[in-house]
Structure formats: structure tokens, C-alpha cells
Amino acid sequence: MLFLRYYFWIAPHLFLGVLVAGFLRRGLQRQLPIFFAYTVFTLIQFLTLFTVSLFATSSLNSYRWVLVCGMGVDSFFQFAVIYELTSELLLSRSSLAAPLRTVLRWVAAVLLLAVAVASGALSQISVERVMNVLQAVDFSSSVIRCALLIVLFLFTRALQISWRSHTAGIALGFGILASIELTGTGLRGAFGSSGYIAVDLLRMSGFHVCVVIWLVYLFLPDRTPAFTGRGLPEADLALWDQELRRMVQR
Amino acid sequence: MIFPAVIIVAGLIALVLILRLGNGHGRSGGNLDELAARLRPIDVDAFRNLIDEREAEYLRARLSPKEFRSIHRERMLAAVEYVRCASQNAAILTRLGEAARQNPDPAVGGAAEKLVNNALRLRLYAFQAVPRMYVSMLFPATCLAPHFIAETYDTMTRQVVTLGCLQHPAQGMSGAL
Numbered sequence: 001m002l003f004l005r006y007y008f009w010i011a012p013h014l015f016l017g018v019l020v021a022g023f024l025r026r027g028l029q030r031q032l033p034i035f036f037a038y039t040v041f042t043l044i045q046f047l048t049l050f051t052v053s054l055f056a057t058s059s060l061n062s063y064r065w066v067l068v069c070g071m072g073v074d075s076f077f078q079f080a081v082i083y084e085l086t087s088e089l090l091l092s093r094s095s096l097a098a099p100l101r102t103v104l105r106w107v108a109a110v111l112l113l114a115v116a117v118a119s120g121a122l123s124q125i126s127v128e129r130v131m132n133v134l135q136a137v138d139f140s141s142s143v144i145r146c147a148l149l150i151v152l153f154l155f156t157r158a159l160q161i162s163w164r165s166h167t168a169g170i171a172l173g174f175g176i177l178a179s180i181e182l183t184g185t186g187l188r189g190a191f192g193s194s195g196y197i198a199v200d201l202l203r204m205s206g207f208h209v210c211v212v213i214w215l216v217y218l219f220l221p222d223r224t225p226a227f228t229g230r231g232l233p234e235a236d237l238a239l240w241d242q243e244l245r246r247m248v249q250r
Numbered sequence: 251m252i253f254p255a256v257i258i259v260a261g262l263i264a265l266v267l268i269l270r271l272g273n274g275h276g277r278s279g280g281n282l283d284e285l286a287a288r289l290r291p292i293d294v295d296a297f298r299n300l301i302d303e304r305e306a307e308y309l310r311a312r313l314s315p316k317e318f319r320s321i322h323r324e325r326m327l328a329a330v331e332y333v334r335c336a337s338q339n340a341a342i343l344t345r346l347g348e349a350a351r352q353n354p355d356p357a358v359g360g361a362a363e364k365l366v367n368n369a370l371r372l373r374l375y376a377f378q379a380v381p382r383m384y385v386s387m388l389f390p391a392t393c394l395a396p397h398f399i400a401e402t403y404d405t406m407t408r409q410v411v412t413l414g415c416l417q418h419p420a421q422g423m424s425g426a427l
Contacts, residue, residue: 099374118253139257146264153271158377159370160341162348168272175268183261189254 005197008204012211013046019211022218028166034084035170038077045070075141078174082148085171089156089163100155104148111147115140139185145178169217173210180206285342290335294407297332298400300325306390319390326387330380333396336403337376340369343410350413358416365409372402 020039023029029036049070052063090100119136149171156163163171184203187195299305306325310318343365350362379396386392 099378142261146261146268150264150267150271153268157271159373160344161370172268172272175272176265179261179265179268181261182264183258186254186257186259186261189257190251 001197005201005204008201008208009046010050012204012208013043015208015211015215016043016046019214019218022215026218028218032081032084032088032167032170034077034080038074038081041073041077045074071138075137078141078145078178081170081174082145082152085167086148086152088167089152089161103155104151107147107151108144111144112140115143118143135185135188138181142178142182142185145174146182149175149178165220166214166217169214172217173213176213177206177210180209285345289339289342292332292335292339292403294400294403297329297336297403298397300329300332301396301400310390322390323387326383330383333376333379333383333399336399337373340372340376340406343406344369344373347413350417353417355416358413361409361413361416365406365413368402368406368409372399372406375399375402 016039020036020043023032023036023039045066048066049063052066086100086104090097119140152171153175155161181203184199184206187202188199191199306322309321313321347362347366347369351359351366353359353362375396375398379399382396
């Protein structure tokens, strides 16, 4: 079990290091600067926590403080990355920016309200089950991230917007991570302190899956949509042209 | 215990949804001829007539309230069908436009980009228009006619022809523009 815990703690961060190198080699940090900053931050956070756990074994408080501050910044970064993905896919299209911004603003406002109420309910179950405020924040952030990503996927599917490979991979990875973290919050609430290790393993494995997905999408050849055929036949074009002539004459 | 169970179920549902939705994004592309064959012609004038407020006023003045409600419902149902058809065409044109965007000629690429943007705008309008027309069916007094659909469809038609002229110059349709 101890090996598994160390594996899930260290391995995803090693893969993340490979991802950062891949990003730098392809110059993708210019295209997705916030995501790049997030990955660098996650690596720094891991190195700090690892060092603290090795050299300050007597001071559990220092470890907790680094973890608490790191989780706060991590949540902020994850929201910023979702905004970056939305901007890359939808907001950069001027015709969609205004209506989509309104939809996302409403979704975020409703979710914020819902999770505020839900967090309250969660903390009332028992003080032992919910360690501290941070878990409530973690729960809220997972719900909002899940919902925003689902809205983003639905929107792009409804409008038939195609994704570039690595953008799709980042969104998919974040979506899986957020949903696993949400499930983990529920499991922690259900099993209490006896299930902490199992839940932590679940969350770490979620992050592992997420990083592997990012790597696969980064290193697989870009799947540009493959089209065959000539498109609009000339006879059809003539019909569209007739329609246009009628409009011009009107 | 119930609340954590709800969170667990919600998390699992979200996971399945994200996997399904995320997986579908790799399936763009396809046969352009098949796509083009799925385009359905639309009589924009007939659609304009269906959503014309003056026409509705004329009918309201000449028919009994019961008859008017029934006729209005029929007209709105027909208009919804037109909007759905226009939205379907816009989805197909988005993909045809995306294929044309890969053309090395910058003029074709630019025209395709405009077509894609306009087709996306039309689909967005269609999402807003359909519920509004259903509301209008229930409450005929409310004026919720989606004129912008017809206008956007007109613009999209112009862009299809422009793109077609650029891709098939032999057709010689530029005179119409």
C-alpha cells in the first residue's frame, strides 16, 4: 500500500515534467500560457511538499500549511485554465462571445449558489467527517469545474465546433479529474476518517489518469478532421445562387 | 449518509457524461458529398411570412379568438420546422466551411471562415428562437418573432455562393454578388 501511495504521488508529477518539456519543445506555452503556468505551479508545489515531508517530518503543521495554500492556488489556476479553454474554443469567435459569456456567467452564478448551500449541508453532517473549510472549498470547486466543463462540451457539440487535439485532451483530463475529486469528496463524507487513505489514493489515481491523457493528446499526431469528397456539388451551388438572386431582386 | 451518496452518484454521472462528450470530439470530418446531400432547401420568403407580425395582426382582426389561436399555433409549428431545418443546414455548412478552411488559397480560407462564423451564429439564434416560438404558441399575444434568423440565413446564403464561386470559378456566379 505504501508503494502504491508513493507511486501515485510521484509518478504523475514525473509525467507532468515530461509534459512541460513537450510544451516547451513545441512552443505551446505561447498558445496556452495559463495551462502551462498551472503545470509549472503543480510541479513546484509537489517539490515543496515532497521536500517538507522528507526533511520536516516532525512538523506536520508546515506540511499542512503548504498543502492548504497550494490547494487554494491550484483551484484558482484550474478555473483560469477552464476560462482559457473556453476562450480558445468559443470566445475567440466574435459572433459567439457575447451570448456564451452570458450563459457561462449564469451557470457559474447558479452553481456558486448551489454549492454554497450544499457545502453548508455537508459541514452539518458531522464535524469529524469534514476536516475543515478547505474540504468544503474543494467540494465546491469540483462541482463548478465539472459543470462548467460539461457546459463547454455541450456547447461545442451543439454548435458542431471541432477541437484541436491538445485542447480536447486538456479539457477531458480536467473533466475526469474534477469528477473523480467530486466522487472522492462524497466517499470521504460517507466513510469518514477510516476512508481517508483509500479516498486519497482514488484522487491521486485520478490525477495520474488526467496527466496520462494530457501526454497522450500532446504526443499523438494532431488529428486534423479528415474530409473526403468535393463538398457542395455545382448543381447545388446553382440552387443557392438562384436563392441569392431572388433575395437581391427583392 | 444520504448527502454524501448524492455527491458520489453526481460525481459518477459527471464522469460518464464527460467521457461520452469528450470522446465524441474526435469524430469530426467525414464525406463532404454525403454532407452536402443532406442540405435541405428552405423557402425564406415563406418563413418570413409565417413570422410576420403584420400578417398575424391581419389574421387576429379577421378571425375569432379561437380560430386565431388555432391558426397561430399551426403557423408557429411550421416556423419551428423552418428554423430546425435552417439550423440543420447551418450545422452542415459549418463542416463544409471547416473543410474549405484547409484550402491553401487565402481567399477561400477567408470566405470559409466567415461562413463558419455565420453558420454558428445561426445555430445559436435557432437555440434561442425555438423556445420563444413555443411560448408564442401558448400566448399568441406575445410578439417573439425571430426575424434575425431569416436575416442571418440570407447572409449565410450569400457566403455559400461566395465560397462556391471561389472554389468553382468556372460556374461564373460572381455576377449575382
